Amino acid sequence: MNLMNFMNQYINQIILALILALAAFLGAQLKNLYKKYVNTEIKQAICRDTVRYIEQVYKDIHGPEKLAQAMAKASELLQGYGITISESELVTMLEAAVNEFNNAFAKDYSQGQHLPGVPAFGPAVEDPDPVPAPSVSEIIADMKDID
Numbered sequence: 838m839n840l841m842n843f844m845n846q847y848i849n850q851i852i853l854a855l856i857l858a859l860a861a862f863l864g865a866q867l868k869n870l871y872k873k874y875v876n877t878e879i880k881q882a883i884c885r886d887t888v889r890y891i892e893q894v895y896k897d898i899h900g901p902e903k904l905a906q907a908m909a910k911a912s913e914l915l916q917g918y919g920i921t922i923s924e925s926e927l928v929t930m931l932e933a934a935v936n937e938f939n940n941a942f943a944k945d946y947s948q949g950q951h952l953p954g955v956p957a958f959g960p961a962v963e964d965p966d967p968v969p970a971p972s973v974s975e976i977i978a979d980m981k982d983i984d
Contacts (some may be wrong), residue, residue: 876920883918884927884934887911892938903904907931 891907898906907928915922922930 879918879920880915880922880926880930881934883911884930885937887914888931888938904928904931923981931941 887910889905890910891903895906897902910932911927911931
């Protein structure tokens with residue numbers, strides 16, 4: 838009889854330990870998912886704000902120079918939150934924010950509305966020889982040549 842009590846006691850402790858380990862594992866996984874989601878939201882918000890800032894402050898620069906300024910500012914802000922980001926992810930998120938900014942402006946402008954925080958001005962004069970926008974890889978290559 839003592840052997841049965843002895844085994845039951847340890848079996849219960851082993852089961853309890855396994856349940857606690859499983860709960861700790863699930864808690865850590867939920868925390869990682871939450872952190873990933875929140876970090877992504879913060880990254881997107883910072884990229885959107887950075888694009889607005891760069892468009893407002895650096896009106897005289899374009900292309901790789903403007904991207905370099907945006908990357909520097911966004912990296913600085915993300916570091917303030919303790920968030921790390923790869924160069925390619927940052928370029929992608931900034932380009933997506935620029936696209937979102939341009940689409941929102943074009944949509945509201947075509948409907949005769951004015952976006953808050955965006956200067957109101959007339960339609961752009963058509964460039965007689967439009968130049969295609971550089972690709973992300975060309976911008977990154979140009980940035981590396983600056984060094």
